[in-house]
Amino acid sequence: MSSANTNSLIALADCNNFYASCERCFNPSLLGKAIVILSNNDGCVIARSAEAKALGIKMGVPFFEIRQLVQEYGVFAYSSNFPLYGDLSARVMHLLESHAKEIEIYSIDEAFFTLPPLDSPLTYCHAIRKQVRQCTGVPISIGLAKTKTLAKVAAAQAKKSSGAFLLETSNQEQVLRHQPIQDVWGIGRRLTKRLMGYGIHYAWDLYSCDDQWLLKRFGVCVLRTCHELRGIPSLVLESQQNPKQSIRVSRTFPKIVTTLSALLQELSFFAERACQKLRQEQEKALYIDVFIEGPYPTRKHSSLRCYLDEPSDYTPDFLAATEEAGRRLFSRQEIRKAGVTLHRFSSKEAWQQEFFSKPRDHHKQNTLMQEFDAINQKFGQGSLRFLSSGKREFPRGTRLSPRYTTSWNDLALVK
Amino acid sequence: MKTRPLLLHTVNAGFPSPADDFIEMQLNIHDHLITHPCASFFLRVGGDSMKGAGIFSGDILVVDRSLQAQNRDIVIALLEGEFTVKQLQLTPKEKPRLVPANRHYQTIECEDLEIWGVVTGVVRKYK
Numbered sequence: 001m002s003s004a005n006t007n008s009l010i011a012l013a014d015c016n017n018f019y020a021s022c023e024r025c026f027n028p029s030l031l032g033k034a035i036v037i038l039s040n041n042d043g044c045v046i047a048r049s050a051e052a053k054a055l056g057i058k059m060g061v062p063f064f065e066i067r068q069l070v071q072e073y074g075v076f077a078y079s080s081n082f083p084l085y086g087d088l089s090a091r092v093m094h095l096l097e098s099h100a101k102e103i104e105i106y107s108i109d110e111a112f113f114t115l116p117p118l119d120s121p122l123t124y125c126h127a128i129r130k131q132v133r134q135c136t137g138v139p140i141s142i143g144l145a146k147t148k149t150l151a152k153v154a155a156a157q158a159k160k161s162s163g164a165f166l167l168e169t170s171n172q173e174q175v176l177r178h179q180p181i182q183d184v185w186g187i188g189r190r191l192t193k194r195l196m197g198y199g200i201h202y203a204w205d206l207y208s209c210d211d212q213w214l215l216k217r218f219g220v221c222v223l224r225t226c227h228e229l230r231g232i233p234s235l236v237l238e239s240q241q242n243p244k245q246s247i248r249v250s251r252t253f254p255k256i257v258t259t260l261s262a263l264l265q266e267l268s269f270f271a272e273r274a275c276q277k278l279r280q281e282q283e284k285a286l287y288i289d290v291f292i293e294g295p296y297p298t299r300k301h302s303s304l305r306c307y308l309d310e311p312s313d314y315t316p317d318f319l320a321a322t323e324e325a326g327r328r329l330f331s332r333q334e335i336r337k338a339g340v341t342l343h344r345f346s347s348k349e350a351w352q353q354e355f356f357s358k359p360r361d362h363h364k365q366n367t368l369m370q371e372f373d374a375i376n377q378k379f380g381q382g383s384l385r386f387l388s389s390g391k392r393e394f395p396r397g398t399r400l401s402p403r404y405t406t407s408w409n410d411l412a413l414v415k
Numbered sequence: 416m417k418t419r420p421l422l423l424h425t426v427n428a429g430f431p432s433p434a435d436d437f438i439e440m441q442l443n444i445h446d447h448l449i450t451h452p453c454a455s456f457f458l459r460v461g462g463d464s465m466k467g468a469g470i471f472s473g474d475i476l477v478v479d480r481s482l483q484a485q486n487r488d489i490v491i492a493l494l495e496g497e498f499t500v501k502q503l504q505l506t507p508k509e510k511p512r513l514v515p516a517n518r519h520y521q522t523i524e525c526e527d528l529e530i531w532g533v534v535t536g537v538v539r540k541y542k
Contacts, residue, residue: 028531029496091453135454135481137531404456411459414476414491414498 009121009144010237011113012151013096013128015089016139016159018109019047022088023078025137026404026412034075038063042079042397079397087405091136099128104237112148112237125164143167148235149228152185153203169231176229179203186225194218203229247285249274250339256295257335263292264326265390270340271322272389275315276376278342279369284311285342288318290325293337302329311345314365315372318342319388378407448536454481456532458491458498465489465500467516470537476500477536489534494523498531 015021019037024030034051038044045061055073057066063077070077089108097103100113118124125142132140143154145167157175158165167175182192184203198217200206206214206222207229214223224234249270257263267290278285291303306321322340375384380403402410449455460474468489470476476491484490486505491498492513501513501523513523 028493028498031493031496094453131481135451137480408457408475411457411475412498413461414458414500415462415464 008146008233009115010146010148010151010233011100011115011121011125012106012143012148012155013092013111013113013132013140014143014155014159015092015109016141017047017049018089018138019080019085020049020052021138022085023076023081023401024049025088026084027401030076034073036063036066036070036075036077037080038077038397038399040080040397042077042399046080077399079400081401081403083403083406084401088136088138092132092138092140095132095135096128099124102237112151114237115144122164122166126162129163139163141165146231147228147233148237149185149225150231153179156183172231173204176204176207177202181206184225184229186221191218191222195222246341246343247274247277247281248339248341249277250291250337252337253335257338258332260327260330263330263335263338264323265388266338267322267326267340268319268386269389270338271318272315272386274340274342275313275318276373278344279313279373281344284313284345285318286311286345287343288321288325289341289343290322290329291339291341292326292329292333292335295334295336299336300333304329310360314369315386319386323388378409448477448538449479450535451479451481454532455479455535457538458500460500464515464517464520465502468502470500470516470534471539473539475538476534477538478532479535480532482533482535484530484533491531491534492525493529493531494525500534503528503530 020035023035023037032051033049034055034057035049036045036052036057037047039046042063044063045057045059045066048057048059052075055069055075057069057075066075069075085108092109093103093105093111096111096113099115101116103111103113105111115121115124121144125144129140129142132138140163141155141158142164143151143156143158144165145151145154150167150172153175154165154167156179157167179202181187181195181201181203182189184206187195187206195201195206195218200209206226209226211223211226214226227234251266251270253266257266271288274288285308287305287307289303289305291301294300304325306325308317308321312318318340372384376382402412404410404412456478458476458478460470460472460476463472470489478491482488484503486503488503489500490503490513491500492503493499494513499513501515504512504514506512510524510526511528513525513528515522
């Protein structure tokens with residue numbers, strides 16, 4: 001392949017069975033064993049090792065349904081250990097970044113990136129795979145193609161073959177003819193149904209559609225996907241991660257909330273978490289938005305913005321503002337969902353201390369919050385919290401593996 | 416972890432500190448111990464098989480997974496589903512050997528040895 005062609009290649013790196021692979025990194029006794037990772041409350045299966053897939057354990061299945069299987073075959077079931085997965089993900093992404101011209105971190109275990117012109121991109125990808133595996137213990141697959149949508153297809157092929165796959169003119173038709181339309185990136189369940197109504201069952205069928213017909217029937221998004229399948233780049237790499245302007249913590253309640261005290265507790269908890277994230281990013285916020293939402297079908301939405309008297313990252317400031325907002329929003333209605341949003345205070349907005357406001361002891365507040373965060377870091381999220389958040393069960397799974405890379409108390413043991 | 420420069424004066428009034436023109440980063444032990452942050456991990460020692468090499472139970476090992484293990488390196492190897500720390504001995508004609516630094520332990524010979532990483536440092540706190 002000439003280097004002029006490789007110039008435009010897009011790679012998609014995908015970590016194989018990522019959460020299960022992370023668990024294996026620090027627990028060698030899990031090598032070759034069936035592993036499932038459970039959702040926050042140990043409710044459903046959210047990730048599986050290849051061995052667990054082979055046992056027929058499906059994605060999203062409730063844990064109690066497979067309990068017997070788990071016992072019978074000695075499947076290892078773990079609660080999700082996001083501190084561990086997040087750390088290993090960051091390491092993998094960092095390594096990929098060192099090879100990439102441009103990179104778009106698409107999810108915790110996937111990244112699109114472009115490679116510099118190479119004589120043999122496939123060989124290079126195998127070298128990247130080897131390096132990531134050796135340095136982090138995480139196995140990855142890489143798909144290479146001319147567009148993001150094709151790179152996704154190629155990555156799926158890579159998983160089935162040697163771990164890296166180059167989709168090019170010579171093998172494109174054969175691969176797309178066998179690629180079910182519902183597995184094409186950007187084609188959801190509803191679109192699949194409609195496309196199938198017109199006899200479009202495989203990626204190749206979409207590839208062969210008439211542009212005008214597609215545009216009229218399905219709109220510009222599906223046309224774009226079609227072009228991508230033809231190798232015409234229509235989706236760019238979103239590499240410049242514009243720093244998120246806001247931090248939102250919200251939740252749909254498992255049970256409808258009907259009392260003010262229950263609402264205030266939930267809101268206080270959200271504000272607490274949002275402030276923690278704010279401090280992690282070493283940011284401050286000047287105001288907080290609080291919203292509540294009623295049950296279906298009307299989903300009546302109301303929200304309020306509360307300003308502080310100066311930009312802050314001190315949780316009690318926001319707890320007071322949140323409580324006030326909650327009191328004003330609540331009028332004995334049923335609440336299905338609620339949340340808070342903090343907006344980052346940009347240093348570009350000039351800020352002048354109000355002349356009559358009380359000077360604050362920033363040092364004391366900073367120390368308090370640092371200690372607060374440090375204790376939660378050391379003993380696990382929610383170990384120390386504000387009374388206004390009430391007593392609450394933390395979604396801490398009972399089958400949690402140690403936080404091998406983020407807690408000194410949890411380091412893996414070596415004999 | 417980020418290190419921030421040490422600012423010696425915060426007051427706007429009065430004389431500036433003469434040291435402010437010579438600000439340097441405070442030393443960070445992490446930078447000294449770790450060459451490849453993406454590939455470096457900490458493990459805790461739970462045993463005395465390497466005490467002759469100055470590795471004691473409770474110590475924290477700095478392990479670099481990006482390095483190719485060489486003869487006489489102290490390595491982390493996988494042994495029967497567990498991590499073990501030993502000295503690696505590679506000789507041209509014999510099988511690779513994992514050698515303890517404690518006469519109460521036996522040397523382990525292994526055909527297809529799986530090395531997890533190379534130990535590049537030991538951290539011990541006395542207080």
